[in-house]
Amino acid sequence: MRLPHPLLLLSTALLTLAASPVSNLDLIIYAWPVLPSSTPTPLAQISYNPTTLNATLESWTPPTEPIDATALLRIGLHDPQAPAEASWTGIATSASSLDPAYRKKLTLFTDGEGRVWRVGFSAFARGSGEEEVLVEVQGRNEGPRPVLNRPVVLNKEGKVEGAKEEKTFLQKYWWAIGIFILVQVVAGGGGKE
């Protein structure tokens, strides 16, 4: 999928600030290394609107301790009340993705009621002057439905609206019959000698 234009995203973010019918919800996204035992630390705080699907980044706190660039990181959601092993859901990425030289995109997947159930993450080259972190909310995507043929609509007379009336045989071929008769009349005279 092509990336939506950055300006467009920026403008939607501005709109969010301006007015929102439903109060914004806060969400903390965690990051923690892929190690046998590690505790999730907050990576980003995001405020999003479940109805308009707009989101703004409140804070961005990448891990400060130096991690090996080839090491792997988990980025995802986690319930701070529950043990981390049981409550987390998330993706894996390389630690080098969090380098400020790259642009990051956080995708929040929301269900039908606007709750975020999963986070997506991708990092790619950053152009000069571009924001470091992009946030996008992806709502429930309705699957395709079969495109049905339109039913035939009849008018009061029980006929199809707008359909041309079928011409009768005579209306269609009067000219052929006319020619035939003409030929018969013209050619018929000479028969009797």
Place this chain on the structure above:
Amino acid sequence: MRLHALLSLASLLPSALAVFADDAYHVDYHHALLGLPQQHTSFFQQPYAGSKAALIYTLSDKLVLGAVNPKDGHIVWRQSLASSDAIKSWLRAGQGQDTVVAAVGSHVTAWSAADGRLVWSAESLSGPVQDLEIIEIEDSEVSAGPKDVLVLFNASTPVVSRLDGKTGQVKWSFEDESGDAPLQVLASGAGIHYVSLHTTLLGGLKIKVVSLDQSTGHKTDQYSLSSESDLSSVDSILFVGANSASPILAWTDKFSRALKVNIVGTKSVASLDIEGKDGVGIDTISLHAPLATNSMPHFLVQIQTAQSHWADVYHIDLKRSLISKAYSLPRVAGKGAFATSTVDANVYFTRITADEVTVVSSVSHGILGRWPLKATAVPDLSDQPYPVSAVSEVVSRSGSAQAVRSAVLFSNGEWALIRNGEVTWSRPEALAGVTAAIWAELPETESLADQLEIESHGNILAAYIHRVKRHAGDLQYLPGWLQKLPSRILANFSGGSTRRPLDGLQKDSFGFRKLIVVATEKGRMAALNAGGSGKILWSMDTVPLTAEEKWTPQLRTSSGGAIAVHDQARGLSLLIDAATGKLLPVDPHVNSAFRHPSTGAAVVSYSLAEGEVRAHTPGQENPIPLWRFLPATDESILDITPRPADDPVASIGKVLGDRRVLYKYLNPNLVLVTAVHRTASTLSVYLLDSTSGDVLYTASHSGVDVTRKITSAISENWFTYSYTLDVSSSSLSRGHQLVVAELYESAIPDDRGPLDTAANYSSFQPAAAPGDVAKPHVVSQTFQISEEISKMSVTQTRQGITSRQLLAVLPESNSIVGIPRNVIDPRRPVGRDPTPAEVTEGLVRYSPVVDFDPKWYLNHKREVFGIVGLITSPSLLESTSLIFAYGLDLFGTRVTPSFSFDVLGKDFNKLQMLATVVALFVGVMFVAPLVRRKQINSRWQIT
């Protein structure tokens, strides 16, 4: 416009594939199975009164009702009666009737015995069937029609109903309001009896017998047997004799020392001693009695211990209501089976042991016939099979048994017909209920590839010596090859080579000969030869299981023609040689990591467990969780479908009509997750990258019937899934739908997205290109289909050049269809005719309904029952894909989705071609001098 329509029709033509009439029954093979026949629901019976030949009727443990021809073992007809609430099943047929009556769950159904058509069906709303009998002796009015049926329903108040044999309508019902547990009903010459069990205060069971009036169902008499002292559970009731002249009730006491027998209608209980002959505990006691109303009142008690078995025959004196022992049959080591058969009033007992078949009359112990038993046909690698149960038919003349044929179920699941000691046919019923299957390559002792590897890595001299040695070694095959040459050439010219059955285990040049290793739910493994019409090569019991357990192992190909069997539930790991079935030593390190089949690199392993998908780091001793996928709130995952590990793609793009290219999104790590929200009736599909766990695409469908089958398939750059809409759906259409989605790198032709032509891409590392690279552009469309799909798969070919077919199992019509890919192309133009450019692509106008063309049915006239899985494999021919479907039945075939463009057809006449060449040659020889002379003449003659 018309031209377009014609063109689009023409573009459809190559996809209008069918199974050719001369291919049917040659390229495909089918094991039509029933399941293990049960002793109490199997019998020989004439399909209609006056028929000379009998059929074997059985209702198997898989609840398949079938009639089998005893001559060749072929199925005459089959009906699947599988229902969810079924625990027990019954099958009865009245003497001289043309229907058989079956009861499964709360359904009673009557089937035409000759052709298996439904005659009537009756359903009880109160509870399941507890017993079923046929009223053989009509009371007053002599009706010519089918005999009535007596059914006992186990409801809160048990009901005995008499159903009209013609229509299944209830004639009368008797309700037992005493609160006792219903046991059985008996319909015999002595009238109708209803037997129930009354629990006494001390926990013993008292047998209560109620006599009912046959024509009204009113209670006429009632008495109890004082059995509470020795009867404590229903399991110790051995037999409640039905339909015989003198029905009996038999049970054993608590210590299996004595057999208690009561003649129904009397109150006396006879106690018959069971002697433990070799001092060991008795395993089972079973009672065999004739079921015909006019037969002599004799019965046989079989006693089985761990080492041996024997039997006692008893006679009932009807006048004095006395039971006396007539004679004993000698003790024989091992296990045996007895079968009762009646000829007129005479009763014969057939005894089948592991090595012989004997027939005795119930009157005296003299052996009427004895035949040594020859070994069964299929090599069984486990223990020597022994007979488990049998049904017999005896032909007797002037006091001696002329012939006996018995349908015997052996412990290895073979159901064989033994005619005078010889196995006439044998059905591999153990293979009914395959839960896993995998393709295996044929063993090659020393593959050429390995040899060449050695030669290319050694120094020149050593390699040269090696090659000379190898060639010298190959010389030994030369005489044999030369010997076969004439016959091979002849076979080639007569067109016989393609029809010759491929039964050997040597490789063929087309790669059709492959092995299929299957695992059944009963813990058995077997191998089939896919090239040799599905012949079973070996079969063995691998895991001992209890009756309730179902074995669902994972099978994977390992190196050297071995199959790795994993059973996570039991912590079992086996390595089996696919060709011989021998167990190989397991190397724990080899099996611990999932490896890519072609590169051998360790890959991220993920699995669906406890309602979530978890992935772990590859190639480590103690894998660390890498990513974790939980579906949206309150959704539960149904299944995950990964893209096949070996899925060759011939072209990275799709060439459009205007010569531009849409580049395919080809990610080898795609996995499709289907999840449902049970209360909201929604289906969600999630496409994940299995390396990073990123969600690439989601789609939700509301108003889906989540109780029905939802199945998916993924291949190349497309995936598909099917579901059924429920009544509450807001959609304008109802029924079954099939969604097809294609993934592209970009929506714009000739554009490869931010990644462009980069050779490498990592799911973890940040991309060097600007823009979100990982997400595909998805084009999808939904089609309405006429039937529910229970399982889907995609054909596979060697290079992936051949167009693919979506294979779908249709459980309602017991068939498998191959849907051509271009019919379900999501780029079909909607609401308009295709442009000329689209027509050249082969796109036709979208129509919401995809009808299954009769030509797509791969099973042609065969009926494939209970298919749970489909596996495909490429052959050496690019045009051909091998297919194997498993479940209750086993069915295999091969398909050519783009026709067999790389092999000569059967109708190609090589002789004619050769004759043409010879004729042309002769013609040239003949004409050449003439032409030469004419040329010379034309230069020299001046006329």
